Amino acid sequence: MGRLVYVAFPLIISFAVFSLCQGVAAAAAPPHPNLQWHYYEFNTTCRYAEEYVRHQVKLIYDHDKSITAKLLRLVYSDCFVTGCDASILLDEGPNPEKRAPQNRGLGGFVLIDKIKTVLESRCPGIVSCADILHLAARDAVKMAGAPGYPVFTGRKDGMKSDAASVDLPSPSISWQDALTYFKSRDLDVIDLTTLLGAHTLGQTHCSHIVDRLYNHSGTGNSDPSMDATFRDYMRKLCPPKTKKGQHDPLVFLNPESGSDYTFRESYYNRILRDEAVLEIDQQLLNGDDTKEIIGEFADGFEDFRRTFAESMYKMGNINILTGNQGQIRQNCRFTNKGNPN
């Protein structure tokens, strides 16, 4: 089992259950003939690449637990747009992906740079930025309480990045549109329901929920699918309008686990109680199939953890580059040709 953030199709329940029980076992075969389990250990002279990555992630994680949410968002922003080619990391070009409005507030770049510097000093030119991003996210997810999942390695880095290619949906997207978007990347309703669980440790700007709190669909009222007590609590955090010069406040997507950045089943329990922050999260309760999956995750945290691993694995395999399709960047912010150093 395992999936991430945007899906919505009438799924046959038996499939959902089957998939849940298959767990990570379904992920046992390499996704691509040129990717390899522990590629750096067995096929390169950089035997300890994965250990170097884990060590650097741990150093950061010990004093900044928000790194898990940041890395998850980076993986999502990278993989869904032109595939898992580390294009999100590039500073190069007139308008790189990281400058797209949907990518506002992305973080974690400094950690990736740090890991790359360490790896280039130990074994220059061997470990791709695309693999570093996935290994680091996997390690951080594990530190935050979800299980590790297989990251097959050997990805190459892409050589272009253009904000115009960024079609990531806004956090205020509907559930149906999110599912359509996920399906366009070969992810399914389980992936969407599961990957949305990453909201258990994320934050969002009030601007994405003020309509829900004060003027839902132009009705002048709040979203009726939101518990009234919870709505009043959220209204205190998010005023109807931010005054000129005042910045758009950030709120935790799961008030119960947000500040400690750990994976919890409470994200799913809150949806069952009409206490989801984002409308897309609350809408998961509207589909028969998604409602079933939520009930399963709310009851069985292990199911969620394992499914999450599988969905991360699937997301990590979207349009990867191998062989001559890409390169190993020396600096994750620049292609080798554009590297100023």
Ligand SMILES: *[C@@H]1O[C@H](CO)[C@@H](O)[C@H](O)[C@H]1NC(C)=O
């Ligand atoms: C890596 O090494 C293994 C064992 O030597 C080999 O079977 C495999 O084909 C190699 N993979 C790549 C991508 O070079």
Ligand SMILES: *[C@@H]1O[C@H](CO)[C@@H](O)[C@H](O)[C@H]1NC(C)=O
């Ligand atoms: C609510 O939204 C509608 C449609 O966007 C708008 O016409 C109306 O003025 C809004 N009401 C308030 C109280 O802001």
